[in-house]
Amino acid sequence: MSIWIDIGALDDLPLRGSRCVQTPTGKIGVFRTADDRIFAIRNECPHKGGPLTEGIVHGHSVTCPLHNWVISLETGAAQGADEGAVETIPVRVEGTRVLLLRSAIGARVAA
Amino acid sequence: MTERLVIIGNGMAPGRMLEHLIEAAPGAHDVTIFNAEPRVNYDRIMLSPVLSGEKTYDDIVIHDDAWYAAHGITLHRGHRITGIDRDARTVTSDGGITAAYDRLVIATGSNPFMIPVPGKDLAGVLAYRDLDDVEKMLDATERGGRAVVIGGGLLGLEAAAGLKARGMEVTVLHVMPTLMERQLDPAAGYLLEKELKRRGIHVITKANTKAILGTDRVQGVELADGTQIPASLVVMAVGIRPNVQIAKNAGLEVARGIVTTDTMATSDPAVFALGECAEVGGQVYGLVAPLYEQARVLAAHLAGDTTPRFVHQDTPTKLKVTGIDLYSLGDFAEGDDREEIVLRDASAGVYKRIVLKDNRIVGTVLYGETADGAWFNDLKKKATDVSDMRDTLIFGQAFQGGAPADPLAAVAALSDDAEICGCNGVCKGRITGAIRAKGLTDLDGVRAHTKASASCGTCTGLVEKLLKLELGDRYNPATVQPMCPCTTHGHDEVRRLIRAKGLKTIPAVMQELEWQTSCGCAKCRPALNYYLVCDWPADYADDYQSRFVNERVHANIQKDGTYSVVPRMWGGMTSSHELRAIADVVDKFDIPAVKVTGGQRIDMLGIRKEDLPAVWADLGKAGFVSGQAYAKGLRTVKTCVGSTWCRFGTQDSTGLGIRLEKFMWGSWTPAKLKLAVSGCPRNCAEATCKDIGVICVDSGYEIHFAGAAGLDIKGTEVLGHASTEDEALEIVVALTQMYREQGRYLERIYKWTKRIGVPEIRRQIMDDLPRRKSYFDRFVFSQKFAQVDPWSERVSGKDKHEFKPMAVVGYQEAAE
Structure with a gap:
């Protein structure tokens, strides 16, 4: 059975914004888009490791603050001519709470 | 010897006449213009787009000051002529200037007709004639409320659409049963009324205005049937009357207009009339095309070519309301000897009617789909026998001879002498010829070389098609670089x-x-x-x-995701107290690097995001505020020690620098803005490579701007001289505001300057003092909202979420 970890209230996430979650396996970025969908990805740009949570959120993408790579929140892949991807983390909203899939966070610990 | 030519009036017709004259006989005339309006020559046809906000006054200027200067023309603005002495051959203005002429051109245009009802002189009752009227209307729109436009003709409807676009509730009163009855038949008038109503403009036809209500200001309009319509603005657009008073007083022959021959000469052979005030062959004209034709004829005569004659031609009418396509030409009244072809497509809102006499087109009304207007006009002008294509004529040119409906085919099929631009009488051959001969690649080029599409702009689509036809794929209409792929707008x-x-x-x-x-x-x-x-x-x-993150968290992000923090040190001055506070913060938060910046500030590098509010709290206790070293906004004002210490200093450069920084901090600008003040021309503060720099001299302050010392290296331009510190501050602030209002985002001041031109900036900031003051005032107003220290706001808890993780998931929790 999948175990989900509560990381906070939906209201803690600004629209077209993001927050970061610290985990033993590194930082995870949680994003809330203009159409009120929630995404989670590893918070490291595949280019130079920039903190994606600091970027501008637009559509279902975020632009890295360091060198303007555009990363898809849905697939984690770099858009346009850039190549690379970050890991996506399963996330869901239950009522007013936001939850991450524990096995995805802990995967590296287990490995 | 040069001939003295005096022109009364400075509208579009004399402007065009002068262009022709300068081309035909350069330097042959000593020209003096008296203009009752305090302006240069601008495109009156474009007042409606200015009213609706689609254009600005600067966009519609035809001849700027530089043009008059370059051609040695004396322009007396705001001078109304009070009398013409035909015996002495002089004119005298209300400003007290008397000018002698060898030949005189009267181009006084026309006056709006104000219907003589009670209340017509109340405040808030306007005509629609010149820029002053438009400015008053724009003032009124800022207060909102209701407007009544009296007159459902071309001008009235454009005014109504403009006021509606500016957010007013608008009612149009029209005395006839259908709108624009002089240009449209009842069917097209009905479609137009329906479309205006759909856009939320009220239309009342058969409306007889009885009185305008109100005591000091207008409060409403009362109709003959007793209906009262509340309004805070009433625009009368019921017609114009040629302005002939001055000619009448001078004893010239006057009927409806100033009577002229077909060479524009009045009853006095040394005096000519031109434009809306002239009556030629019993007709007075109000549309620009025949007026430009008069200008061409008159210029030829003044230049010594006595052959051209003014010949009447029907002018097509188009309504300049965005989204309404309407075209009308010639005579479309019914008659026993006439036949008509009509096409209606109700669902598409299309109505077309062609009136024929002896198998030749005499009139056309097109509504909803006007692309074939030029073609119909061409057939009419040439009196082409249309019997062979009568069955398909109404479908337009593309349907003739079974040609495919290629949008370019219709334009390709036009003959070389087909008229494209009605305002300026430019035919297809001249445009395609200019494209080829001058290697033109865009609309502006065509406008500059042929004038096509340069007046009312409704033929722009046709001109673009010609460009496409001539250049094929080399023509790229989107010469304006869009902001980004999200939009086509620049x-x-x-x-x-x-x-x-x-x-x-x-x-x-x-x-x-x-x-x-x-x-x-x-x-x-x-x-x-x-x-x-x-x-x-x-x-x-x-x-x-x-x-961008830096402006969101008020610090500069570094490559490892940490931040750097730069507190303000006004004018680069600091103290032991400030330095001690910085040292304490560096120790307390274990800040790994401290560096002195190029802008005379201290930068603390490698601060973790979570620590930022605490760092700011400590800095704030010592009196520091954010140095905004991360902002597209005012950064630093670098100074030298100036007359306070330096044996060469001429003024208190440090003091002025601090004053500028305290005045301007917190303001956002299109890109970063760095200033410097040097106390003497030795320039130790390096002011001559800054965005804005001040060099102090014995007599005051030299203001420099548009320098660069980054990706590009560029010395500054000199804006001007200020004799007091107050004046220097006002100039720097006004320049900044002008740049704030006009610069494109991320465009540094030197790039903006390159685009606008140093003379224009100098004109607005150094020569036009009221304008400088209004820039200054707008900056001051804006600062009321901008001068809040973002660091202390965040120390007090603003945007707390920015600086803390949403959650910290421990090892225990995460382990499976």
Whole structure:
């Protein structure tokens, strides 16, 4: 059975914004888009490791603050001519709470 | 010897006449113009787009000051001629200037007709004739409320649409049963009325205005049937009357207009009349095409070519209301000897009617689909026998001879002498010839070389098709670089529309300007946020999600995700107390690097994001505020020690630098803005490579700007001289505001200057003092909202979420 970890209230996430979650396996970025969908990805740009949570959120993408790579929140892949991807983390909203899939966070610990 | 030519009036007709004259006989005339309006020659046809906000006054200027200067023309602005002495051959103005002429041109235009009802002189009752009227209307629209437009003709409807676009509730009163009855038949008039109503403009036809109500200001309009319509603005657009008083007083022959021969000569052979005030062959004209033709004829005569004659031609009419296509030409009354062809497509809102006499077109009304107007006009002009194509004539040119409906085919099929631009009488052959001969590649080039599409602009589509036809794929209509892939608009377009349409949020901009993405991208959102912050300082709520991270967290992000922090040191001055506080903060937070910047500040590098509020709290206790070293805004004012210490210093450069920085801190600008003040021309503060620099001299302050010392290296331009510190401050601030209002996001001041031109900036800031003052005042107003220290706000808890992780998941929790 999948175990989900509560990381906070939906209201803690600004629209077209993001927050970061610290985990033993590194930082995870949680994003809330203009159409009120929630995404989670590893918070490291595949280019130079920039903190994606600091970027501008637009559509279902975020632009890295360091060198303007555009990363898809849905697939984690770099858009346009850039190549690379970050890991996506399963996330869901239950009522007013936001939850991450524990096995995805802990995967590296287990490995 | 040069001939003395005096012109009374400075409208479009004499302007065009002078262009022809200068070309035909350069230097042959000593020209003096008296203009009752305090302006240069501008395009009156474009007043409606200025009213609706689609254009600005600067866009519609035809001849700027430089043009008059370059051609040695004396222009007396704001001078009304009070009398002509035909025996002495002089004219005298109300400003007391008397000028002698060898030949005189009267081009006094016309006056709006104000219907003689009670209340017509109340405040708030306007005509629609010149820029003053438009400015008064724009004033009224700012207060909102209801407007009544009396007159459902061309001008009245354009005024109504403009006022509606500016957010007023508008009612049009028209005395006839259908709108624009002089140009449209009842069917087209009905369609137009329906469309206007759909747009929320009330239309009352058969409306007889009995009185305008109100005591000091207008409060409403009363109709003959007793109906009362409340209004805070009434615009009368019921017609014009040639302005002939001055000619009458001078004893010239006057009927409806000033009577002239077909060479524009009045009853006095040394005096000519031109434009709306002239009556030629029993006709007076109000549309620009015949007036330009008069200008051409008169110029030829003044230059010594006595052959051209003015010949009457029907002029097509088009309504300049965005989204309404309407074209009317010639005579479309019914008659026993006439036949008509009509096409109606109700669902598409199309109505076309062609009136024939002896198998030749005598009139056309097109509504909803006007592309074939030029073709019909051509057939009419040439009196082409249309019997062979009668069955398909109404479908337009593309259907003739079974040609495919290629949008370019219709234009390709036009003969070389087919008229494309009605205003300026430019035919197809001249345009294609100019494209080939001069290697033109865009609309502006065609406008510059042929004048086609340069007046009312309704033929722009045809001219673009000609460009496409001549250049094929080499023609790229989108010469304006869009802001980003989310939109087709360029930065300037977006800025103009934000102001014109009163758009005050990012979603409103995206909706109204038809953004192609749901919420923009990392390029357009920060730009839009800046434009809105700049244009609506009191109303706009800054959208932090549309700011780059540095401006969101008020520090500079570094390559490892840590931040650097630079406190303000006004003018680069500091003290032992400040330095001690910085040292304490560096120790307390274990800050790994401290560096002195190029702008005379101290930078602390490698601070963790979570520590930022605590760092700021400690710095704040010592009196520091944010140095905004991260902002597209005012950064630093670098100074030298000036007359306080230096044996060469001429003024208190440090003091002025501190004053500038305290005045201007917190302001957002299109790109970063760095200033410097040097106390003497030795220039130790390196002011001559800054965005704005001041060099102190014995006699005051030299103001420099548009320098660069980054990607590009460029010395500054000199803007001008100020004799006092107050004046220097006003100039620097006004220049900054001009740049704030006109610069494109991320465009440094030197690039903006390159685009606008140093003389224009000098003219607005150094020569036009009221304008300088209004820039200054707008900056001061904006600062009321901008000068809040972002660090202390965040120490007090603002945006707390920015600086803390949402959650910390421990090892225990995460382990499976």
